[in-house]
Amino acid sequence: MDGTYLYGLRVGLAVGGGVALQLALLAGTHRTRPVWTGAAATVGFFLGVGWILEFGSRQPTPETRALVTGTLSIAAVAAVTWLVLRVRAGLTVTAAVTVTVLLIGREGLEAALYFWSAARAATGVSASVQPLLGLALGVATALLLAWALYAGARRARPDLLARGAAAAVGVIGAGILVQGVTALREAGSAGGAAEPVFDLTATLPPDSWYGAALKGLVHFLPDPTVLQVTVWSLYAVPALLVALAPIGFGRSVGGAGVKEKTTDG
Template identity: 45%
Template structure:
């Protein structure tokens, strides 16, 4: 349940912050007349996200077992790709999110009502679709036959809405960059479990082999129906008898992704190359200047 709560909190808070920034900017600049089209865009985005999630849940029930597993595994992997991109993107832009949204809103205000609706829709819609897909994949992966996974998501989203309102009222101030770094790291761990589960689905659909090749089996020590087995499954999507392929994919994703995510911003190879290039250019310019 905690893993699903974290997803709802993290994804919901991103959308809540976007809404808060848009609304607060319009109010502070005296453009309350633009609030209605912005809320219209937000409402349409939320509606489409809910419809997308419902389509995933109810549409997949009409398929055969193998087709369900193939769809579920494929969408789980897609969800992991999207959420991985999202946590890295938010890590880079958390400090400049307000300025970026203000710039887009200024351009929309100059264009007209339709542009305001589109701006709000795109800003919230992307978060909504990503959230719907990842929530569906995570709830499916951690489902234990109860409503606890879905309840965790709902509680996380409710907490995110409350925090968004408190941010807007100025009652809460936190270091967003640090918050998204910590929650992003935990979300990478959750995503690794979803990825492993997606691979298992593809194996059950007979799209991938190795279903009978178990890496280990600790079902006797960690029964899936025990409180600690349920806790591990809810938090980490832990499976007591994973296949070799599942464990391999889980490790190959988690270790490098988490290491890269937790590394200091600006320490990547591309940044070092750019810095070295700039240094070389300065040296060449100095060598060409006769006064040097």
């Protein structure tokens, strides 16, 4: 399958999956506009930075790009952890906006450079719109899947939505942490290639749409190393225990996992 389509699908789902769950949680309060505003501002910022870097005289080195991705991924994990702890007690708009901005940010620089590279290819001497078209179709597919996730989550019972969203975000956070640690390791060029714990590339090939979708949603790797499996487990297991715990999180208003003011009386 075309690599630009798969890239657009992966990046779109990496952002869209987490944002869709947050919008579903906030939909009942009609306070989703700050999330959309934060998302649009972040996309615009990275597109601007990407344009300057792509068409400027100097471009970032692979190590610099990995460092930016890794740093923003770790920051996103911190925000996602906050979200996991808050969803069951009541999701705040501030938390949702923060997570949205960082989810976009961790992919922002690479995605912006990829977009402007495809745009340049569409207007160059041997112009070809195929890379840009493939990227657009991939992102469009991801947005449709994210909308389906949002629509399905909206139909769930409010208490199940809160618990399920916290668990899903915990798994997403584990994948982000693996991505961040891997990127920082690449930025520091520490060590060589490690042997995988298992290899499922024949069953879930990265160049398939479902392989790209899994990597986008939860950063699933078909051939993870010991370090990646360890990092994922150390985050995902406690996060799932916290998310699925039946007690200890106080009262969710209306059971929806969204924080609102209530009055007793």
